[in-house]
Amino acid sequence: MRAALDAAAAAGVAGEVPVGAVVVHRGTIVATGANAPRATCDPTAHAEIVAIRAAAAALGRDRLEDCDLWVTLEPCAMCAGAIAHARIARLYYAAPDPKGGAVEHGPRFFGQSTCHHRPEIYPGIGEGEAAALLRAFFAGRR
């Protein structure tokens, strides 16, 4: 989660909402993602999507059954769907997101009967630091 928090901080410095993610394959980080929809003109460029795409490219396959995703914010519906499509084994996330989260809020995607893959889910790791990054970012924009 340290690496994901660092990626989140870097996103914030770049003027993007500070969210970061890493994909870990057998104990090694194979991809890092920072939230960057504005800089990249890509509405899908959430940290999780960036990291999952990079990990899949690095490993040369579209399924990541032996990989874990660490992300600083509760994934939205788009990212939760991508996590299921990628068959991520374990999902670790830091701060909850009552406004846009889709794991413990809103659509609660992994609990839907139409969800074809549910990772093990571990929330709350690094929550304080992740939430502080987000609070500072939004306070600075007001």
Add this chain to the structure above:
Amino acid sequence: MRAALDAAAAAGVAGEVPVGAVVVHRGTIVATGANAPRATCDPTAHAEIVAIRAAAAALGRDRLEDCDLWVTLEPCAMCAGAIAHARIARLYYAAPDPKGGAVEHGPRFFGQSTCHHRPEIYPGIGEGEAAALLRAFFAGRR
């Protein structure tokens, strides 16, 4: 929808589940997407995501408020989330997807209180041809 159906057929010929999508900006197709997660080693490479990313890159911005998305299958949660993030104005889709769809099935994403953007939604256009493509594809795999 003709162009989206052609992209779907091309995906099927390439061995991918036959789903196609186009993004239309002021009456002109600015991006076409074919489902290609296997060929591209990218679990997020659904037709909608491919088309939205290409349209955003072509237009040089991450919000597509003045664009419509035409897709041959009811979007999944990942794609519905991307449609909301991109602020797509109108969503036209052909066949319903009771197994993985997230518009009229499962999470019914656009009806969630946490959904921050809901496009106008027009289902059923070209449904027969889109469903026939999918049936033929899955019949051929058995």
